[in-house]
Amino acid sequence: MSENISLPKPYKITDIIKETEIEYTFRVEADLEVEHGQFFQISLPKVGEAPISISGIGDNWLEFTIRKVGKVTNEVFELEVGENLFMRGPYGSSFPINEYKDKDLVVIAGGTGVSPVRSTLKYFYENSDSIKSLYLIAGFKDEDSILFEEDLEKFKSEFNTIYTLDKEKIDGFEVGFVTDHIAKVPFDSFENYNVIIVGPPVMMDAAAKEVLKNGVVEEKIWVSFERKMSCAIGKCGHCKIDETYVCLEGPVFNYTKAKDLLD
């Protein structure tokens, strides 16, 4: 009998960090091989399942940053430290960290889009010798929706950071969309580099157009997609776009592939 890969397993919650009113980070005990940018199916008996990106990777723990928007996510927010979070995974493609090494890296992330790329950022923060430079443009709607404040503060010492809020002006943050700040990245001075773009679909489209305008070639751009998913293992069909299954070949795609994924 082959292993049932849709069987959820219990993971003990060891910490819950309140990022905003509606976004909490859950840390669970887990000793698993995972890659940056992959996701799990959070799987709660009685309510159902939801795909959630890994937002942090530790020696024997994983973090998930979850926005409370509906059935499954509401129920996750009822859980407390010490209780079990049922999950299955990891699933999907990841950011090719090795390809980013010893080059310049530009990360453009909007809102909850910071979450799938956070473990990559932390990796290069802790291994800053393995990257030439890292430019981080992170944007949020307003002061109340800022995620990972502590991390953002720390990143300033190793990365070139631009933090921005859509309309509000507060200390440490610029005003405007992430796309308004892309021109500040000195693409011309880079020899070899990559660009990661993660956020809502409209933001990813706009940011990709903007970096292309700045002379970046498609092969160097990486994005992460969100689609409705039910199985996460290539069976249910919900995530399919043409011949591509986002749960299998994605969520992380190179732009050369992503630009052809039309609905």
Added chain:
Amino acid sequence: MSYAVSIEKMDKVLKELKKKYRVYAPIRFEKRGRYSDTDLIRYAEIDSVKDVVYNEKSDFSPKEVIHPITQTLFHFTEYEYRESQIDDKEILIFAHPCDINGIKRLDTIFLENGNNEDVYYKRLRDKVKFVLMECQEDWDTCFCISMGSNQTDDYSLAIKFGEDQLSVEVKDNEFEGFFASEEEIDFTYKFVTANQEEVNLPKIDDKEMLKKVYDLKMWEDYNARCKDCGACTSACVTCSCFTTSDVIYSENGRVGERRRVWASCQHEDFTEMAGGHSFRNTPADRMRFRTLHKVYDYKERFGEEHMCVGCGRCTDRCNQLISFSKTINKLTEEVNRLQKEVN
């Protein structure tokens, strides 16, 4: 070896077989059809070969035997998930070549895609043997020949039905014993060699052409016609999509089960994500998606064959009289026209 077998004898064999197998065939449910005074023909377990409807196309395919409309995946309590169980009876399915080929397409999705095997599908699929039923006529919406699915060698028995006698070819030694005392005859199963309906398949060579296909005006016709009912996808032998949902047994308890239920890409909410954001928002978009899956992108992904097997059930079931073969032919005409414009 082939034999002439009386109906009575075949029913005796069936009785023996039923000790080990669940035997499924298309049977008639009187007055249960879509319109008043019409019957419904669909798959169910049989007690007599007399019940097998061999000279009409079934409204639904045999896929529900292996990929049930609703299926329990897990039973859960607050603390654990337990995989659902099935009994250990084997399965015998009476089917025409298109449906056996259709089930091979399901195999590709459930057993190959993503390099993982779906245990719920596999545990049923591994039990299945086929009884091939000869197509005695070419029904008006069939286009199996265009799809290359009019033939198969995946069967244990092949049967040609007659009024009171059956011609039976025994291919699987397991069944030879049941017929040893019967009269040997010269019978070879005949596959259909001509359809009234012929379908030309589109040649979409690259993504540039695909983008043009997306923008074709022809899809917009379906905005007025298609009512998003999903009858086509539930009748289709190769449609495999599903949604999982949890059901609880009592209001306050956490005891319950996780099920999966057939889903349709023709339904509006098929791609809807939290926040209400969805993709393919018009019937036109969804019709394009389904058409291209059946005659373009499944083959792009898996290489060998198209997903559609030309059984024509989607056409038969459509309330709005949308003919899938006409849709494909129209698409091919348009692609040919676009091709000429390029050259």
